[in-house]
Amino acid sequence: MTKISTPKILYNKFPYKKGIDLHNEKLRRIIETLPVSMVVFDKDLRFVIASDRFFENSPLQKDKIKPLDHWYSIVPDMPKKWKLIHQRCLKGESLKCDEDPFYRKDGSIEWWRWEVVPLYEADKTIGGLILYAESITEQKTTEKNLRQMLRRLNESNNGLSKFAHACAHDLHAPLRTMSNYLQLLHKNLLNDNRKTQEYYQVIMKNAEYMSTLIHKTLQYSNDSQEEISKTWFEMTDIVENLLIILNDDIQAKNAKISWEKLPKIFADKVLIYQVVQNLVLNALHYNDSKIPILKIFFEENSNHWTLAFQDNGPGINKINLSKVFRAYHRATPEKKCDGLGLGLYKCKKIIASHGGRMWGESELNKGTTFYFTLPKGKEDF
DSSP states (O other), X not given: OOOOOOOTTTTTTOOBOTTOOTTOHHHHHHHHTOSSOEEEEETTOBEEEEOHXXXXXXXXXXXXXXXXXXXXXXXXXXXXXXXXXXXXXXXTOOEEEEEEEEEOXXXXXXXXXXXXXXXXXXXXXXXXXEEEEEEOHHHHHHHHHHHHHHHHXXXXXXXXXXXXXXXXXXXXXXXXHHHHHHHHXXXXXXXXXXXXXXXXXXXXXXXXXXXXXXXXXXXXXSSSOOOOOOEEEEHHHXXXXXXXXXXHHHHHHTOEEEEOOOOEEEEOHHHHHHHHHHHHHHHHHTOOSSSOEEEEEEEEOSSEEEEEEEEOSOOOOHHHHTTTTSTTOOSSOGGGSSOOTTHHHHHHHHHHHTTOOEEEEEETTTEEEEEEEEEOOGGGO
């Protein structure tokens, strides 16, 4: 902390006299040009004189203050704590504070570093006080901004680490599918041309999906609103292709996934694909039932579609259900599952960017249903 320098000429030795001669121009100029922010008051806390530095360092205007103006009329919202300090000083105490907030009536906050000392008369009695005050509001504001920047940086770094994990997790499924089909392709390359073409198409679809997923994921990693590329597509195609990619996960869990013919929608296909993938993976990975069941269905409304993903998992309690859409929040301990892909936070963000909304309903030991809406395109009307 920068210590407020106390001029020796004034500290406890300033020759104060009742009715100090303010017309002594030499004395006035000495005080006014002192390189320190100071102000002098008599024992009734009436203004006597101040240095020019004091006015430069405070919101008070020199030409608006006259000799013998009372300090509390000059500063009408003077804090009670400072009034008590003034009285202690007039009784002989020297007090100081390196950081002291001043909450103004208009809601603003000023920060001050101050020191207050008694002003002695020639007969050693106290005739007033000298206040050395320095505004450190700008410094405190800078410190606050730096703390906020550091906090956001730490949050960003933490989010980036989880985001990288989420990307790796999302890309794992199509990579595994491609690897499996490459092995099948190798076995059937010379034996069955029809099967070869079928495997080739699956691999190409996964490669294309990975490419667009990487592009969209990096684009959408920024919390700012990104432009989305809407096209017409069948939701049924997304589910069918996704089940091919997640076939190993489905088989490993002995899961049953059913769906009705889903609507044709107007949206960003890759982003909606990510939402569906996250919901399906969550329904599989967080379900310890002997036979996990996921039902995908929809409801048509006048101006939007509502899609639902209903599982028979353990359910989510009300407290956690209200938090699952927060960034990277997990409804169950992290050790129980590898991840939530981009997370329900990103899913909700994607749906919101389409003008829809996303929510969940759950009952412990009975399962959870996640819903999201998408506005209808012009073709639907």
